[in-house]
Amino acid sequence: MTKMLTPGATIGILGGGQLGRMLSVAASRLGFTTHIFEPGANPPAGHVAHRVTTAGYDDAVALAEFAASVDVVTYEFENIPTEALDLIEATRVIRPGRRVLAISQDRIIEKTFLNDLGLATAPWAEVTDAASLDAAIARIGTPAILKTTRLGYDGKGQARIMAPADAPAALAAMEGAPAVLEGFVTFSAEISVIAARGADGAVSCFDPGENVHKSGILHTTTVPARISEGLRTDAVLIAARILNALDYVGVMGVELFVTPQGLLVNEIAPRVHNSGHWTQAGCAVDQFEQHIRAVAGWPLGDGARYADVEMLNLIGDDVARVPEFARQPRTQIHLYGKAEAKPGRKMGHINRVL
Numbered sequence: 275m276t277k278m279l280t281p282g283a284t285i286g287i288l289g290g291g292q293l294g295r296m297l298s299v300a301a302s303r304l305g306f307t308t309h310i311f312e313p314g315a316n317p318p319a320g321h322v323a324h325r326v327t328t329a330g331y332d333d334a335v336a337l338a339e340f341a342a343s344v345d346v347v348t349y350e351f352e353n354i355p356t357e358a359l360d361l362i363e364a365t366r367v368i369r370p371g372r373r374v375l376a377i378s379q380d381r382i383i384e385k386t387f388l389n390d391l392g393l394a395t396a397p398w399a400e401v402t403d404a405a406s407l408d409a410a411i412a413r414i415g416t417p418a419i420l421k422t423t424r425l426g427y428d429g430k431g432q433a434r435i436m437a438p439a440d441a442p443a444a445l446a447a448m449e450g451a452p453a454v455l456e457g458f459v460t461f462s463a464e465i466s467v468i469a470a471r472g473a474d475g476a477v478s479c480f481d482p483g484e485n486v487h488k489s490g491i492l493h494t495t496t497v498p499a500r501i502s503e504g505l506r507t508d509a510v511l512i513a514a515r516i517l518n519a520l521d522y523v524g525v526m527g528v529e530l531f532v533t534p535q536g537l538l539v540n541e542i543a544p545r546v547h548n549s550g551h552w553t554q555a556g557c558a559v560d561q562f563e564q565h566i567r568a569v570a571g572w573p574l575g576d577g578a579r580y581a582d583v584e585m586l587n588l589i590g591d592d593v594a595r596v597p598e599f600a601r602q603p604r605t606q607i608h609l610y611g612k613a614e615a616k617p618g619r620k621m622g623h624i625n626r627v628l
């Protein structure tokens with residue numbers, strides 16, 4: 275039997291953005307307290323957490339104190355420095371575990387892991403300089419996308435190569451960082467599976483959602499995705515296979531391309547995911563509660579979908595439309611408490627029950 279954390283216990287969360295905020299709310303509902311560790315000032319999660327430590331990931335004293343004050347540690351983003359994880363793991367369990375972070379922090383390690391599991395990805399090749407880029411283009415062809423292997427998100431650190439002549443500019447955009455060239459996938463849809471695995475090994479996947487991106491940032495997620503029953507099953511099996519292979523505990527987002535040849539895995543995110551926000555309106559137990567349950571050693575909840583939902587991200591000035599959304603029926607509004615609506619900044623989202 276896995277030990278269940280009892281209400282009153284404290285969950286430490288690395289990262290204080292909107293995901294940490296919604297995890298804190300879910301944890302509070304289950305009777306836990308949360309402690310956020312975040313380098314930036316005034317983090318969105320800090321408004322709803324019980325305690326915040328403002329310190330850098332290189333602050334060994336702050337990390338040790340943080341670890342000592344919590345019962346278990348989880349995170350809301352994957353780019354936590356290895357040394358910080360070492361310090362925390364000296365005294366506390368981190369869920370999901372270390373291996374998935376090493377994998378998801380590096381696109382090449384991630385694609386190798388997925389391909390070794392027998393899962394298909396876009397064709398890819400490692401790129402370190404002009405010669406390896408030319409060789410990669412010769413093998414994969416164009417159009418293609420060059421991506422930095424590390425620290426990319428929301429389409430950042432990416433350059434399109436429409437023809438071989440675009441190669442030097444794309445390489446320059448990587449600013450000397452190691453990169454991976456991916457063949458451009460002509461997909462009929464982008465979907466994602468938000469999947470959870472409990473400490474007891476039980477797996478529960480939310481229904482796949484269909485994602486639309488704008489300028490590399492998620493715009494909407496709609497459930498149900500318009501895919502066949504066969505693909506729906508494939509998507510869930512792929513996610514479950516990844517979770518089991520990693521002995522994963524927590525919620526993961528698995529992004530997939532729907533192609534005529536079947537599903538290709540785009541990337542995995544070892545955390546709650548923007549494309550899973552619809553679960554707040556579509557399921558009895560949403561992705562945030564599911565993650566906290568897993569991390570706390572509780573049985574997973576019922577993630578069956580009971581409504582059709584569209585999630586719309588409020589990016590930058592979109593947040594000015596909140597009064598309009600507030601008048602709409604069957605619409606849930608989630609705002610992240612960010613002061614300034616900068617372009618490209620995720621300010622909130624709405625879930626519309628269809």
Ligand code: AMP
Pocket residue numbers: 396419426427428429430456457458459460464487490529540541
């Ligand atoms: P990523 O940061 O890798 O998830 O990429 C962000 C978005 O860019 C994806 O959700 C897709 O819409 C698009 N994209 C990324 N890689 C590819 C690819 N190999 N082929 C086609 N579109 C892609």
